[in-house]
Amino acid sequence: MVKEAGREDVGVRERVREALFKSARELGLEIERSRIHLERPKELSNGDLSSNIALLTAGLIKSNPLKLAERIVENIPIDPDFIEKVEIAAPGFINFYFSVKYLRDQVLKINRLKGSYGDMDLGKGKKIQIEFVSANPTGPLVLVSARSAAVGNALVNLYKKAGFNVESEYYLNDAGKQVHKLGISLMARFRQSLGESYNFPDDGYPGEYLIGIARQIPEDKGREWLGLESDVGVVKFVDFALERMVESIKKDLESFGVSFDLFFKESALHRSNGEIDQALEIMKEKGKIYENDDALWFRSSDFGDEKDRVVVRSDESPTYFLADAAYHLNKLRRGYDRVIDIFGPDHHGHVQRLKAASAVFGGSKDWLEIITVQWVRLIEDGKEISMSKRAGEYITLNDLVSDVGLDATKFFFLMRKNSAHMDFDLSLARKKSDENPVYYVQYAHARISSVISFAKENNVEFPDNWDCVELLEEQEEMDLIRKLVVFPQLVEGSVLMNDPNRLTTYTREIASYFHSFYHICRIISNDSHLSQARLLLAEATRIVLAESLRLIGVSAPLKM
């Protein structure tokens, strides 16, 4: 029932599209429904929805677009309670205006549906997995990972709202050379902690966090590990380091408000006759493997990759790529209808080869979608903060959150589209003032909450009879409602584009429209019916704002 209502909102375009389609067909115009494009004009004076159907088709029947538009409009079957006015504008647009009744009804609908407003069934329960962050557990989470975390988390929320059955996952690279280096680095730190003058390995991880972890190793244990044969001993250090690193990454993500259904360990794929072997076997069966220079190569270039990729090295060890391919074989077997990977920019070279592997394993063309989130630069007082991962000097997720706060961090990351390189302005994010867009939006929510409690104190209650919305007629009221009713489309659009940034922009617009309304229209006044009507509108705004913020993972404070 609730879902139906949400779908109907997205179906607004569908209703208009259908009317256009029927009218056009009456005129003998054969046009595919899907080609009838409806958009929201920038200028309110151009209506709430606009169609370019006449412009598109006039050429086909050698007619003037304006005249054709007129004919289409003449006998268009549309409910006047829904669309009040249909106008034609040069050079041939057909503009639709929502009726005032329709808009007022939406205020009531939002009040009725509350947080479920905008829920929809786009996904039809399809099972979809979103994998993100997946940073190597060889150090604390850095800025790009933080950005991926913010984006991934928001997408999980959005897909759920859109009716998908979503699982979130973190792929843990707990095998391979980098992890080995981590162990060696920890061993070095441990030796140093014993007072040995031990040279730290050149290609080790020099960050201070390993010094801290080294201190946690009980001295007798550590000495025992050093006494073991070097291969076996290093593994002890690897395991210790991994356990602590994973623990701290999980903790950091949790305090960032991001959780995962599963942390999938790469090592699970490496067991004998495990998925890595099977993945290779399938590639061989499909004839996509050949040998060269003692190594095994995968013909990813058959699928649009720049060149073929090594899957088994000449020393017979599997590459990272083969493990990653095997991981996707595993995902495929788990029966997801779709899988989304969120990559950092340093991994974009992997996109084609992974898609190639998925195709070989039998995944359909759209089964695997890869989103690339771009780099983040930190700016302070107008200058870039330089970081060196090599030297172990960098700002972590934790540093950032404790500096500017949880909400500002997420909000800032989600203000940009994924594919845009972003400058994170620390000085601005830090400011708890009107200059900071997060507080602008949160302030609107706090303000509404405050008005609602003020209303209660003054015995203005939410009405049982909702007829009072008929008193809503001011320009600011209508403009605000028009903004609110777009919410379901925003949810849908964010999902289709795999980018939550629109929603963030939207929260700023809602806040702005509300503030204007607030200044022009006194909410709690001597007119009790009008007060109730405006209270309903304020509450509807609060609901949409709170739900939008929830989706992007930002809190909606009652007071500020």
Next chain:
RNA sequence: GCGCCUGUAGCUCAGCUGGAUAGAGCAACGGACUUCUAAUCCGUAGGUCGCAGGUUCGAAUCCUGCCAGGCGUACCA
């Protein structure tokens, strides 16, 4: 060299997958609080949408070629 991303107001960025007069925030300037939160509102100013072609009724958006920046281009992950 090749591939991916980016180039829009002084700064940071939107621009709804081709629409109508290109929009916000910050910074600048001028106004608005004895009444529900001034962390707010209203107004002014600010543009060759990197450059050049092309596609069409119509281009910031699509195509081609340049220019600039970032990243990738390992039998590392």
